[in-house]
Amino acid sequence: MKLSNSWLREWVNPQLSAQELADQITMAGLEVDGVEAVAGTFSGVVVGEILSAEQHPDADKLRVCKVAGHPDGEMQVVCGAPNARAGIKIPFALVGAKLPGDFKIKKAKLRGVESFGMLCAQTELELGDDSDGIWELPADAPTGTDLRDYLQLDDVAIEVDLTPNRSDCLGVAGVAREVGVLNRCPVKGPEIEPLAAKIDDSVAVTLAAGDACPRYVGRVIRNIDITASTPLWMAERLRRSGLRSIDPVVDVTNYVLLELGQPMHAFDLNKLSGGIKVRMAEAGEELTLLDGQEVKLKADTLVIADDKQPLAMAGIMGGLDSAVTESTRDIFLESAFFSPVAIAGKARSYGLHTDSSHRFERGVDYRLQEKAVERATQLLVEIVGGEPGPVHLRELTEVMPAERHITLRRARVSQGLGINLADDEIVDILTRLGLEKIEQDADGWTFLVPSFRFDIAIESDLLEELARVYGYNRIPSESMTAELSIEPRRESLLSQRALEETLLARGYSEAITFSFIDRDSSALFDPAAEPVALQNPISADLSVMRTSLIPGLCKALQYNLNRQQGRVRLFETGLRFVPAEGRELQQEPMLAGLAYGPRYAENWTGGKDWVDFYDVKADVEAVLARLGTQGEFRFEAGQHPALHPGQCARILRGDVEVGFVGTLHPQVQKQLDLPKSAYVFELSLDALGEARVPAFTPLSKFPEVRRDLALLVDADVPAASLLDCAVEAAGETLTDLKIFDVYQGKGIDFNRKSVAMGLTFQHPSRTLNDDEINAAVEAVIGQLKQKYNASLR
Template sequence: MKIPFSWLKEQVALTSTPAQIADDLVRLGHEVEGVELPRAGVSGVRVGQITSKAPHPDADKLSLLKVDIGEAAPLDIVCGASNMGEGDKIPVATIGTSLPNGLKIKKGKIRGETSCGMCCSETELGLADESAGLLILPADAPVGVEVGEFLQMEEAVFDLSITPNRGDCMNTRGIARDLAADANLPLMGVAPCTAEIDAAVSAPAVSVTAETDCPAYMARRIEGVKLADSPAWMQAGLIMAGMRPVNGIVDVLNYVMLYLGQPMHAFDADKLSGEINIRSAEDGEAFKALDGRELKLNAGDLVVADQGSVIALAGIMGSEDSGVSDGTVNIVLESAFFRPARVSETRRTYAMVSEASMRFERGVDPEMVATGMQQATKIITDLFGGVVGEITVCGNTSGINAGKQMHCSVSGIEKRLGITLPEEVDDVLRRMGFGILRHADKLEVVIPPFRHDVSIPEDMSEEYARVIGFDAIPEILPALATTAPAKPDRSIHDAVAGGFLQVVTYAFISEKEQRLFVPEDGCDIRLQNPISDAMSVMRRTAWAGLLNVAKHNLNRQQPGVSIAEQGRLYKNTEQGHDENNILAWLMSGEIEADQWHSSARSADFFDLKGAVEAWLAKRGLTGRFIADDSIQGLQAGQSAKILIGREEAGRIGKVDGDIAAAFDIDIPVFVADINLDVLHAGKKAKFSPLAEFPGVERDLVFLMEKAAFVRDAGADAIVQTVKKAGGKLLMDARVFDLYEGKGVAEGMVSVGVRFTLQDPARTLTQEDSDAASSAIIAAMDKRFGVSLRG
């Protein structure tokens, strides 16, 4: 928010410099992003009068001017403009002046003629983006005076970042109130103004159905308005305040809003039909906003409507059909107090931010509802004429946020801040509108109605802190009880060390995405006021977020994606909300680029399986991957559950092709996740000396039914059986071959198992090898009913 310094000085007699005011604002808790100095930017530019004009002897488009700037002798200036003549008064940048566009004026020669300055256009003065020639000043402009002073350019403009809790300071009066209280200066009252009522102008018919969301509403009809552009002084002020002039009526309402903090709206009275009603919208009701968007409203949205349609989304934006245009003659002014929470909910639903909504959702000053109406009426009739009707009033502003009291202790605030509270600080807060009464250690506070953000003792601690100054609070850490340091969680770090990039996605996803990987079982945690439909439920799967990240990267010509995320999943249970800490991986696309020695290779199931196994190995854990075709969202035949001991700890597999396509991904995608909360402590690595005696490696090839291998066995089950039967001498076992085809009966599959035996204390004999082989053959026959391939 931008505030011209002149506006502040109209409300409080400030004598400090802009730099000092900026420091005061920061101390009072208002972030100052910058201070613009428009007048300083044209320092050295003076009012000059052309005393003679002659053509340049060597250039058809240049003129030789003699310009009087109030010095002993006129200046010789070479000028390329053509819209000036003798006697005109123009801005003249003297030698040494630096203009807003960065140009520094120096004495020089142009086509052989000396030029001792520069005649300026509006563009060079920073007053416009483009101009057709020099800026011709009024005839009464005093020669030699600084142009910035004559044009009443702002001495300074403060660019403020108002914190969300200080809605009362989103206007000039709120900031002036804080500065006046801090400097012990009087705050100028708002000049009372009452428009002359014409009995021939009827008062608008208004009713309020949604009284909770709209406790006060005022409307007034003004007829015979001759709409024109707002005056130059108002447009200049609005531009300095960061707003674009629109038309006379809108500019007046914006000016009052920036000055007093009360947003208002004007309707074209001739476009309204019947009574105005402030009510809740019907589900699916149509609304075409001023910005051109066409909405289908939800039941409960607060709207302003006439007998035919919705004419405004209350506190946010008016309708296109009822808005003021160049042809408007009769208007209805609206000034109201809308419940902040309702405006905020509706604004988030439709992502429709406006200057009005930013103020209404933070809470406006109830006293300004009527004051703003009177001020706007007076300015409109003074500028554009018209006759005024009575104000229709619904509700009462006197009871809004009024009479709130709080009790706290002085010692409690002092303990929180670490400083004593001198009683003179109470006087500052009283000037800010608070009612402060001390009784020894007790503090009784009456909260002003415009301070919607103050309700608990901690809020008063902040008020005292900003008046005293945050710099005065000692930099001493509070005493804390000694606790054992938490063991660092390196889950995501180890995943990153394995070649994955860490990502962080939202904990909110769409219900549609949730259903891709989680069945509808009534356990979703739904947001009551989601930012959008795409963020309506708390996630129960991390895969949807990872797929969105993969889509984003693949669409930007990334050949492959390997990402991981550590986060939480959320679920409703009979005992309440449940959260699980998980680590999730995603692999898709190239993992090896084209090289001179090999071609590019894309990720497959076993790449991700290997990454998960390596991650588990760092924790001293071994995972068993058991085929499971029932995992929702994963492709049958390429999905498995991950067991750690007897506990199911995670899942892994290839994303179903249709689901990947729903994310606009047309290549295979592999995902996995591990529930970190169910992992037990792994075995600590121990050093074992290298064996001095050689090992023995043996191969066994079994013949088994293919259906049985797929259904009951699988590589993991076979390896576990071999390891269990091999005894203490068995060091390693793996499936090294899987074959079907020529030489193997139809419906059968040949499975090759390779195992290694070793004893660190002796050389193994043939008998040792045969005994282990016999035990393994027997175990395979017992578990799977298979025999050696002949």
């Protein structure tokens, strides 16, 4: 919203400079983007009058003019403008004048004829866009008067960047009301007296979409003179507000929009067929807009139509077929209230943004329409004449916005603002803002909200208004004080960063992928889960929330392979989103990893072996080792829909599954177009639990004894089960147990395998004897034989 300082001062005139006023408006919540001069910098330009214009003797396109306006009398000026003629008033730059761009006017001789000055176009003074000829001023412009004084060009334009909730200030009247409240100044706008109807003509109006347009005001004006010129003062105010002068009718509607904040439109009455009908568009209807653009209307678009066709997109832009032209003699003025919900977003859906849509989608005063029509009629009659008909109001009371009554409790003022305001000051501020006090009791007041304040709905809004008008800078700043006790951090809590550092040290790189994936990927990796669908996805490829981090890492792997990166190690920490029947969506923190390519980075000593299942299992064991409780975790053969059925392991802590590790299923690998196998793991960070707090254990001074056993067991017996059984049978003196050989082949039954394990015994306070060690070994052999039919090889 841009308006000139001089125009605002006609409504309210506080004793502040333009910059001080801009600062005050900004502090009140109406941010000022800039204060700039309304005209270029020039001097020595007066109102001149061409007394005569004769053809230059030696140039077809030049005229020799006698111009009045110089303090020393008539001056001769050579001019090349096609509209230079006797009798018109024009800007006359005298010799010595300075024009924008630091251009100085000097005495000159053009084709042998002396010229004492310059006759200026709008563009040469930076006062408009017309460069086709010299600027013709009104006939009553006083000859010889300084042009800056005549046009009041020592003015500035204030550009206010309003937040969407302050639509009431999208007009001079609204900004003036704010300035008046802030400075306790009277606000006095133009006197708008209703004009008596001279004719009885009117146009029937039907409101077929009452929720979108519950109020419509129209008026017929006949016998206007469209050839009349827009007054210079009005054209200048439009220009200073960023609008171009077009013709008197359009200029008046734009002027009322800027002055009162009510968008209006004028139809050529003789181009209407029957009455006006405000309705929703029929899908596929076409309309040619004022800018020449042809649009196909959507069914959710509100239109102004006659009995035959749509005439305008309601609240956005009028149509070309019913527009006012040079031949127009009779017009129909409309001024309506359109629901913000009905207009919001509609202009953008057609690639448009207009001054009308900007206001209507934020909310226009729903009691302003008659006043706007009367003001426009007043201006039109003064400029183009005409015979106005009666003001015709059509209103659907049942769907009009309801009156809003808000109770402000006295105690809430000090509680919400931190200051104590006197009762009189509270009432004074709110009533000056336009609210009406309708009730008062011991606890507070009840106010009626004015129709132009869409943003005031609850008690907190009134507190905001009090703080804003009272002055944010007047409210004292106080530091909050509170007693905070520092809770000690448990040593058993292992940071997520420590787990990440372990993987970084093992050659992995951290990846960050989207929390949402496409539905096909979700079904590929987790077909049993029904992912949560996004209501407004960015794209079809990002339409559901992930139930695992693995799909994102696989997509990152594809991205790297497509860019010739053949060795990939990635990990990611993040949330997965698991729907739970009858409960809220579970958001579980996870750690996932992926390995692909050669085991080692390329070097002259390393081999070219490919990474395998046990490499990734070792990486997972290294992560679990950071907890200091690796003995509590175990790996068991498992099943996962996205992993190879023979190369998948569940990771358990006790009886709780904390994750899995394995090779991608061949079908998944084929669908992802991966040349070789990829290995993945995923761990639940919550399920990992707490780490073991380090504790000192003294080293034994006594010797350790090792015994090796080679046992024959069935081929399908897991090695981990053998170890668990041996630990249980060996007793407390067993300090280390490891499998150092597994053999299947010649000399052993096809259904059996040989497992060789080393048992290390040590006592902390004495030397173990052979009988004790032999007894422990026999116990191990006996237990393994009983449970797994093991026999010594």
